[in-house]
């Protein structure tokens with residue numbers, strides 16, 4: 001079977017404390033099933049300027065920071081866009097970088113169960129942006145179905161354990177409130193989430 005290509009949008013090096021433990025490199029890929037109103041990457045995603053790269057090509061580009069990753073417990077964070085659209089790529093990348101690098105994926109979980117299962121085999125930590133746990137708010141902000149995210153989250157917690165899942169809960173200007181943000185956090189705790197990150201979206205300039 002042909003090795004999958006990663007639709008590379010950008011590489012951002014030497015990040016600390018933003019998207020995973022230790023020193024990380026954020027590797028952003030194209031494509032996303034959602035249509036979030038305040039998406040800061042929307043224009044980039046729509047321009048479709050991604051460069052398809054193999055796992056080996058990507059590994060060569062990020063290999064220079066190997067010592068930083070190993071010394072700090074960091075590694076690569078796959079983002080986007082929706083990182084799990086590239087789930088089949090992760091195992092190929094893992095085969096090259098070995099277990100010494102920590103691999104994280106930023107995801108909305110608005111993807112098929114199959115992609116979540118595939119990613120769970122290679123990803124150390126999932127950073128889930130849940131948007132909002134209220135179905136109506138979720139749909140009006142993303143155009144998507146909250147139940148898909150919630151079902152995938154239940155599955156993921158069971159499959160990899162709560163320690164490997166961080167759920168980010170945003171306050172979304174014009175769409176939810178600090179109160180509904182707290183309600184979402186409470187529901188997530190009921191689902192078994194132990195690592196929560198409440199934060200505010202910054203509305204991009206239009």
Ligand code: SF4
Pocket residue numbers: 032033034035036038039040041042080081082108
């Ligand atoms: S999930 Fe992320 S990348 Fe996708 S539309 Fe929403 S904010 Fe943008």
